[in-house]
Amino acid sequence: MPDEQKIVYDLRGLKCPLPVLKTRKRMTSLAPGALLEIETTDPLAVIDIPHFCNEDGHKLVEAAPADGGHRFLIRKGA
Incomplete structure (x- = not known):
């Protein structure tokens, strides 16, 4: 299986709850099945x-x- 393209999201330095909040927001713009x-x-x-x-x-x-x-x-997810 070839390597799928993935998006890398650098959240280093952020404290809870920012990593999850920013991840949730970023996921909304991605197509189902996309890798982050x-x-x-x-x-x-x-x-x-x-x-x-x-x-x-x-x-x-x-x-x-x-x-x-x-x-x-x-x-x-879907």
Whole structure:
């Protein structure tokens, strides 16, 4: 499977609830099935981002530690 194009959204330096609020707003402009990669330094994002995906019907494809924070790969739901 070829690499899909993903949008990288740098939210490093923002504190809760801004990473989730900005991610939610950004997701509204994307087509269903689009990939959005979030980079954040907010320690609460490991709880907030998976919860947001569950609540809004998106798929959390990957969650991994990143330099000074975490990286999340989200596929937009229908």
